[in-house]
Amino acid sequence: MVARITSITGRGLPLRGEDIDTDRIMPARYLKAITLDGLEQHVFEDDRKQGGHGYNRHPFDVSHYQGASILIVNSNFGCGSSREHAPQGLLRWGIQAIIGESFAEIFFGNSAVIGMPCVTASGADVRTLMERVERNPGSPITIDLVAGTCEADGFRCAIAIPPNLRDAFATGAWDTTGLLMDRFEEVSATADRLPYVGGFAG
Numbered sequence: 001m002v003a004r005i006t007s008i009t010g011r012g013l014p015l016r017g018e019d020i021d022t023d024r025i026m027p028a029r030y031l032k033a034i035t036l037d038g039l040e041q042h043v044f045e046d047d048r049k050q051g052g053h054g055y056n057r058h059p060f061d062v063s064h065y066q067g068a069s070i071l072i073v074n075s076n077f078g079c080g081s082s083r084e085h086a087p088q089g090l091l092r093w094g095i096q097a098i099i100g101e102s103f104a105e106i107f108f109g110n111s112a113v114i115g116m117p118c119v120t121a122s123g124a125d126v127r128t129l130m131e132r133v134e135r136n137p138g139s140p141i142t143i144d145l146v147a148g149t150c151e152a153d154g155f156r157c158a159i160a161i162p163p164n165l166r167d168a169f170a171t172g173a174w175d176t177t178g179l180l181m182d183r184f185e186e187v188s189a190t191a192d193r194l195p196y197v198g199g200f201a202g
Contacts, residue, residue, distance in 0.1 A: 002172030003115060008097040009142040010069030012152065014130035015059050020073065021080030022107060026089045028081075039085055040092035060093070064137040072129050073100035077118075078107025087111040097143050099150060099159060101126050112165055115174060119143060121150060125157035145169055 030042045044060050051058035059065055071090065077100045078086060087110045090098075098111065098118045111118050121129070132139065132153040139153040145166050150159045161169075168174040 002175045004172040005169040006146050007142060007144045009140055012070045012072050012133035012141045013059055013065045013068035014072045014133050018074050019076045019079055022078055022083050022086040023080050025086040031083060031085055036088045039089035043089040043093050069094055069096040070141045071095045071098040075101040077103050079104040082106040084110045087114060087116055091116050117169055119159040119161045121157055121159050128155055
């Protein structure tokens with residue numbers, strides 16, 4: 001069954017900083033992995049090693065952000081190299097959606113194909129979301145892709161996502177594997193008719 005994504009609700013994780021690139025999100029030494037399993041253990045690994053104690057820790061190590069599923073970022077998030085391991089690691093860590101001021105184009109696309117929507121909001125609204133989550137980390141955030149809104153701790157703002165991508169999430173068209181499985185019998189019948197799949201008769 002295809003996975004339709006119309007809204008995402010979860011706790012937030014604010015990650016301040018402009019131009020956070022994919023080299024920081026997923027260090028290059030982990031690109032040699034044969035599978036993507038376990039990438040969540042290395043998200044922001046080098047940045048996290050440089051963190052201090054208490055509130056000087058990296059946000060991904062702060063206890064009250066553990067279990068968060070909505071990442072809040074500033075501008076040009078995911079810039080740098082085009083490694084798909086960066087969004088894959090975030091998804092496996094537990095991030096289901098990202099709201100930010102802007103995203104690097106390739107990171108944005110790599111996130112979309114794995115079902116992790118990246119939506120944009122104004123700089124002022126992103127700062128407000130971050131501040132509210134920092135004050136009340138247990139408060140849920142709801143991103144409504146269809147309505148184009150984000151709500152958190154009594155605050156509501158507009159979000160943006162390209163209409164074609166919004167529709168792909170809402171209909172499940174983004175989930176190509178799910179679409180194939182939903183029509184497996186048709187796919188199998190077509191494969192049986194192809195000589196280079198089923199072999200030549202006679």
